[in-house]
Amino acid sequence: MTSDPAQRGEFDLIAKLFAPLTGGDDRALGLLDDAAVIPQKAGIDTVVSTDTLVAGVHFLMIESADVIARRLLRVNLSDIAAMGATPSAYFLNLSLPSDIGNDWLVKFASGLAADQQKFSLNLLGGDTTRTPGPLALSVTIFGEAPAGHAVRRSTAQVGDRIFVSGTIGDAGLGLARLQDGAGDADHLVQRYQLPDPRVSLGSALRGTATAMADVSDGLLADLGHICEASSLGAIVEASAVPVSDAARLAIGPEDTDVLGLLTSGDDYELVFTVPPGRIDHVHKASVQAGTPVTEIGRMEGVPGEVTVKGSDGGDITPEKTGYRHF
Ligand code: ADP
Ligand code: MG
Numbered sequence: 532m533t534s535d536p537a538q539r540g541e542f543d544l545i546a547k548l549f550a551p552l553t554g555g556d557d558r559a560l561g562l563l564d565d566a567a568v569i570p571q572k573a574g575i576d577t578v579v580s581t582d583t584l585v586a587g588v589h590f591l592m593i594e595s596a597d598v599i600a601r602r603l604l605r606v607n608l609s610d611i612a613a614m615g616a617t618p619s620a621y622f623l624n625l626s627l628p629s630d631i632g633n634d635w636l637v638k639f640a641s642g643l644a645a646d647q648q649k650f651s652l653n654l655l656g657g658d659t660t661r662t663p664g665p666l667a668l669s670v671t672i673f674g675e676a677p678a679g680h681a682v683r684r685s686t687a688q689v690g691d692r693i694f695v696s697g698t699i700g701d702a703g704l705g706l707a708r709l710q711d712g713a714g715d716a717d718h719l720v721q722r723y724q725l726p727d728p729r730v731s732l733g734s735a736l737r738g739t740a741t742a743m744a745d746v747s748d749g750l751l752a753d754l755g756h757i758c759e760a761s762s763l764g765a766i767v768e769a770s771a772v773p774v775s776d777a778a779r780l781a782i783g784p785e786d787t788d789v790l791g792l793l794t795s796g797d798d799y800e801l802v803f804t805v806p807p808g809r810i811d812h813v814h815k816a817s818v819q820a821g822t823p824v825t826e827i828g829r830m831e832g833v834p835g836e837v838t839v840k841g842s843d844g845g846d847i848t849p850e851k852t853g854y855r856h857f
Contacts, residue, residue: 545562549623559656569620578674584669608652609729613743613745614676614683615733615734615743617674620653620655620673621671626669650728680737680738682742684761688806690829690831691806691829692806693827695827696801696823699800700774700782700798701722701723701775704795705723742761743803748853750792751794751849752796752852757802758834758835763830763834763835764834767827767839771828772792804830
C-alpha cells in the first residue's frame, strides 16, 4: 500500500481526509453509509445552494490548495448569507485529475477545516472521482431560516433604498493583479482569494431587507437580478458606491472610473433593498454583524433596468453589467 491516499483509493481518502471534517456530526453517519440523514426541524426552512469552481475558470492552479478550499466554501456561504439564512452543513464533490496528489489534498482539507470552524458548519458527504479534465470542485451547502422568512430577490418595493456591504470592486482588481503575477501579500489579491461572506449581516437583515442578493457577477448585474425578479428599476449614484483606499489608488478620481468596479465580479458582498422606514434597523444589523453598509441608490425608474448616475446627475450606465459564462 502506497502512502499516497489519492493512490490508495477513494475510501482511504474519505476516511483519512474527509471523515474528520464531519466533526463527529451524527447527520454524516461517519461518511460510512450511502447517504447522510438530516432530521427536519418544525418551523425551519432548509435553504440549499450549490456552486462549482473549475481550475482555469474560477481559480488558478498557482493558488495554494488551502486558499482554493476556503474560497470554495466562502462562495457557497455567500449564497446562504444572501438568503438571510444560517449555514448548517455542506457536501463536497471532487473531480480530480491524476496530477492532484496527497500533499495537495491534505492542504485542501486543512483549508476546509479552518473555515468550517470559522463559519460553524460540518461536512456531511460528497463524491470523489477521477477526471481527464481540469480539477473541478463543487460544494452543495445547506442553511436554515425561519419558515417563510428567507430573503428573496423578487420582493423589493418601489421607493426602497439600495444598500451594499463592505467595498465593491476589490476582487476584480485583485484577480487582474494575480494574473499579472502579484503575490498574496497584496490587499486586493487577498480580497479576491478570500472573500468575506457576510453571513452575520445576512441573517441580521432578515425582516429588514425586502430583497437581497450576493454580488458574485458584478454589482450592477446582481442588482439587475433583483430588478428583474421584482419588476422594478434601480438608480445607483456612482459617487455613493463604497470603494476601498487600495481600489481608489488603482483607479482614477472620476465617477466613470468607478464603472469598472461596478461590473467586475467576485466581491461576495450583499446588495439589498430596504423601505425608508426601516433604515435604522439596517444600521443596527451592521453594528451587530461588524460589517459596514452604504446606501447607494433607490428602487425606481424603468422596470428591470439599473441606471447609474454621475455626480452631475447624468446617466453613465455602462453597456456590460457583469461577468457572464455564456
Ligand atoms: P457511492 O459509491 O454510492 O457513490 P461513495 O463511495 O462515493 O458512495 O461514498 C461513500 C461515502 O463517502 C458517502 O457517505 C459519501 O457521502 C462520502 N464521500 C465520498 N466522497 C466524499 C467527499 N469528497 N467528501 C465528503 N464525503 C464524501
Ligand atoms: Mg460516490
